[in-house]
Structure formats: C-alpha cells, structure tokens
Amino acid sequence: MPETSAASGSGTTRTEESSGTPARPATAPERDAPAAASGATIRLEGLTKRYSGSTVPAVDDVSLEVKAGETVVLVGPSGCGKSTLLKMINRLIEPTSGRIRIDDEDVTGIDAVKLRRKIGYAIQSSGLFPHMTVAQNIAQVPKMAGWPKARIKARVEEMLDLVGLDPAEFQGRYPRRLSGGQQQRVGVARALAADPPVLLMDEPFGAVDPITRDHLQDELIRLQHELRKTIVFVTHDFDEAIKLGDRIAVLREQSHIAQFDTPEAILTNPADDFVSGFVGAGAALKRLNLTRVRDVEIVDFPTATVEEPVETISEMLGAGTTNEVLLLDPKQRPYKWLRRGDLTHAKGSLARAGTLVHDTVTRDATLRDALEAVLTDSGGRVAVTGRRGEYTGVVDLETLMKCVHELLDADRLEAIEHRHSLSETQAKRTYAAQEGLTS
Template identity: 80%
Template structure:
C-alpha cells in the first residue's frame, strides 16, 4: 500500500449576507444567509424541496455565482478569486457520483491532482491511498470503468475523487440519494469513519432528516429562500425544536430518532464464541460445549461473519460445514447507529447482529437486550428533561406572578 501522506484538516467557512437572485424572479432564490461553520465540522442543510439548500451549497464553491454577500474559507475572502482555482481547493461530491464514463476509476480520482500539476508518482500513490481509504481494493478497482461498478462503489469513488487534492472543505449535494437504503446506510457509516480520520469541514445537503441527525455535528433547518429556521446540534433540535416548522421535520418519535445519535461502538458488545472455516469439526463441537451456548459464529478466512452455527445444525448436516448453519445476511459497522442495529436485530430471528470493523472483520455482537436498555435510557433522559423544563416554566410563572403582585418599590399590592 502507498505511504499515507500528511492530511490537511478542515477550514472554517463564513457566509455573510449571501444572496442569489435569478433574472425574472420576483423573490430571491437565497435571501441574505449568514452562517459560520467551524473547521473540521460536519454541517447538514436540510429543508423542503426548492428551499434553496443546494443553491446555497453551490455558492460556496461558486458553481453558482452569488448576487450579493461574501464567502470566506479559512478566513480568506473567496468571493472575488478565480472560481476555477477555488473549485480545485474545495472537494465536491454529488448524487450518482458524476464520474466520467470514459475514464477509469484511477483516472477519475487523479483528475484534479493532474490539473494542479502533481508529479505522476505522487498522483499514483494518492489514488492508491484513497481507494484504500474508501474501502475499495486498489488492485481490483484501479483499472475499472464506472459502468463496471455498483451504485455504492461509484459513490465511494466519487468521494475519493472529491478528496483527491486533499482539500480542507468537502461539499456533498445529496450524494447518497440515488442508492438503495442498505447501501445508503453503509455509505453513511463510511463517511462517518472517514471524517473521524480526516477532520475535513463537510457541508452536506439532504432532504432526509434522519440522515441529517446521523451525520451532522450541527444541522441547519432551512425554510424557503434558505432562511435559517434553526441551526443547532441534532440533540438540541430533537429535544427543543425552535417552532412548528422545525417540529414538522423532527416528526413523531423523537426519542427513537435519538437512536441515530448513539453509535454501536458506544454500547457494550457481547464477545460471541467464534471459529473459522478452517477450524476442525471436533474443535467446533468442543467450542460449543465449553462456551455454554447453543450457538457459535463461523468466520471466513478474512475473519468476516459467515454463518451462525447451532449444535443441531451440525448434527443434522452430518458434520459438513457446507450444509450447516444459517448465512449471516446482515451486519452493522462500529460506526453504525443504534437505529441501524435495531433494524437489523428486528429482522433477525434470534434477535442479534454481528458488528464489523473497517474491513468487514468481526468485532462483537449486539443483541435486543442491549438495544432495549439503550432505548429505555433515552426515554428516561427525555422524561427527566421534560420534567426539568416543566419545573423551570412553573418557577418562571411564579416569579412573574410575584412581580405582578408587587407595586413600585417592591410593595405588595392590596
């Protein structure tokens, strides 16, 4: 594998009175938006269709030129610099990846580094490094064309291309909107993992509030013309929406939505007994006896979950691993959310799911008991928060009543 290079971390973004007017329109598409995004932060724009969230995003790298206002990246005013140079410093990933079909995966990723004049050796190493980073084997995918990739693989290459010149800022315009729900979950987990490693400043557009909760350090809920209804942490928006418009986005079941805020890595996992496909049968039986359980997890040669094996399965299959057990259909990653885990556990007959690492390797098991305990803790936290808020409200009302009953100089009215 290529040697990892020093990575540039994120840069702050300041939008000051940013406005976009199109000729012939009575109202601006984006109206006087001001916002500060911290370096290394993931901020998600969420709002109804046509509210101007994508237009606002595209003004940051000036794919759409602002009619008015300023943009600063890392303190530098980029409103008047060459937009082509600006776009080479800002990564950009869109829905359906937007890869050039006539270029290989490597050529697509190398595009911006080649344009800014990187040496060939540095480009080659960077392509290899990024393919590895987004979970694609460089040897396998280097020479493929986009048409030879699945939708999820194309999106990974799209993210790699956006990161190729090591920009401090990454703009993502509904990048996972065109893939199936399972692939989307995995891509979201991959982005969370990448951000843990890279600390870029990410601005992400979505219409899916659950996706916003899962990915965002802060969420900007936008009304029409990109007016900011609320700009806060996911926890604050879930527990204290600013108004009815924001409440409509939160929707029902705020406590359950908070499962999107807790990662699988944050809860206790069971250390399940495991064997590999190369383990002799007698040893597997021995493991089952000594573990005190009726089930064991069979891993493949790369230590990825492969089959759930029960003692009865082995007996009925007459000792053949090929015919024994139940294939592992679903796993969750360490960076997945408790909601991902709950969905997997609810569709599993035995109420458990295997947890995997970056390469799909087995880490542990999360079961229904662990998840139910977490749900109860979240509900209890919500209940206590609501009680505290009610108590504060009653105290405020009591103080107000007391003040109203007092005349000037603190004299109680007759």
C-alpha cells in the same frame, strides 16, 4: 467503503471483501480518538442570490459559520435554496451579493476555477466521467494541479484503499462496471484526492438503495473521524441529517435559517412549529441516530472458521461453555450462526448446518441501525464488523434496550424539568401581577 451485497434491515451490511485476522474490541479511547482537524473555517456573510425575472431571491441574506473539521448539514423543503447555497460556496453559482470567507480569506473575488480545485465536491449519482477509468477520474484534480505522475499514482491507490476498494481490482475499471455504491465511493475518493480542506456534498447518497445508503453514511462518518475535513452536506432527509451532522441548519424558503444547532438540541427543543415538522414524531427514538455502535459495549463471542473440522467445532460446543458459535469465512467475515443442535444435521460437513448471517453492522452504524438488525434476528444479537467486513464482536438486544430506556428516562426528566420551569415562570408572573394590583 466495502461494497454491500444482499442484506436486510436498515444500516446492515454484508461485505464482499475483507482480509486479515479478526480484531478484538479495544477500549473506546484507544480505538476512536479522532484525528486533528484538517479542515478550514467557512463563513458566509449576507450571501444572496437573485435570478433575473424573479421577484424574490432564491437565497436571501444568509450568514453562518462552519467550524474547521465540522460537518454541517443543510436540510429543508424542496425549493428552499439549500443546493444553491451550497454551490455558491465553491462558486458553481456566483452570488449576487455577500461574502464567502475560507480561513479568513475572502474567496468571493478570486479565480473560481482555482477555488474549486481547493474544494472537494461530491454529488448525487457520483458525477464520474464515463469515458475515464476509476484511476483517471480520481487523478483529475491532482493532474490539473500539476502533481508529478508518481505522486498521482500513489494518491489514487491511497484514496481507493481509504474508501475500501482494492486498487488492483478497481483502478482500471470504467464507471459502467461499478455498482451504484461503488460509484459513490469513487466519487468521494475523487473529491478528496487533492486533500482539500473543504468537502461539499449535494445529496450524494440520494440515488442508491436504502441499505447501501445506510452503509455509505456509516463510511462517511468513519472517513470524517479519520480525516476531520470541513463538510457541508445537503439533504432533504432529516434522519440523514441527524445521523451525519455535528450541527444542522434547518432552512425555510430562500434559505432563511429556522434553527442552527446540534441534532440533540433540535430534537429536544425545536425552535418553532416549522422545525417540529421536520423532527416529526418519535424524537426519543430518532436520538438513537446520535449514538454509534462503537459507543456501547461490544462483546466477544465464541468463533470458529469454516476450515476447522466439524469434530473440533463439535467438541467446542460439547464442552458446555457455549451453546452457539459464530462461524467465520476464510476472510474472517461472519458467515453462519451455529448452534449445538445444528451439528446433528452436519453429517461431516457444515454446508447445510447453521443459519446464514444476513445482517451485520459496522462500528460507525447508529444504534437505530443496530436495533433494527437485532429485532430481525431470532437470536437477539448482531455481529459487528470492521472496515473490510471482518468480525470484531457482537452487540445484543439487552445492551441496546438499556440505551433506549436511558434515552426515554432522560426525555421524561427533561420534560418534568421543563414543566417545572414553566410553572416557576408562571408563578413569578402571577406574583408580579398581584404585587402590581396591591401597590
């Protein structure tokens, strides 16, 4: 998860580190085939938590199933018991009654410490031990599990690389020397270090700024696409739930389930007024959070690097095939948009020519993130970057607006079909009533 720096617009990023030659977009099947699920099925059966002195349970008789490799998001108002429900899965809070089954094993009665070593856990503000280095934090669970030192060292480096942090640079640092986003990345690396089948996440991105939060969400989507763990994620932010969840459980008081369904089903057909309150206005636009940048056409764009002579770039622009190039820095990251007229101010140098690239999106960003970035760009396009910030292509306004119109058309068609269905139902009832009167 490359650390973000100054940027504007939701879900947009500038990265601090990248390497390698810029990749070119491949077809979606080649590029985005998900890994086989490595998670475990979780079944909660009548799970209840009562605290002494309280007349009502904090969590009351909750039953649900999370499929292997699935991300389920628990969302609900403050005090509804969603964090309590999450913590009962790894028994940080012991249930009063009910059963927890992981891959058909009843874990309600086994040793709680051993259980937690098999379940990754990430919380808000990362929860890193301040007196330990990054490497020591990540190594905690593998060390307790008795892994040999060589295997632990290799795993630490693997985990740091997985979340986009250079092992050579970060493993010796202490948490106080990390930004908020970097701390959260290390927290996720620690949670995954022992390769657990289940990952519990309790509002892990709630304490970081909105731009970093959007990028951390994108990186979690990327990691899940690669690892296919079983993730249970708690949030109070419905937009975050839409973006991350394969399914969403909307919880009332005492964690009673108001609706448990896919994000699209909840957006288009909320179960009742309580769920509608979470959906809010603009359901069609919220559905932009269901589609990723990798799902739409990412086009190539003329590029040059800052090392190339001004004369070479001038010849490229003067050839008449393009009026603009994207200038890449030495690590192949988007740096400047350079138009033909900008070269008149270059005077042999590109230092003052062109417009700095402030906004980029990753391929795992949502179309909503991309649309916000495009609308703040005078050129009506946004550069798409890879895992370490390297340029991979461009998405333009025309492509995004086509998707918006398709969503709106689908909503209109669904509304018409819904009204038609209601009309047919009413007609049948009227006919039945009339038949009853004449018989």
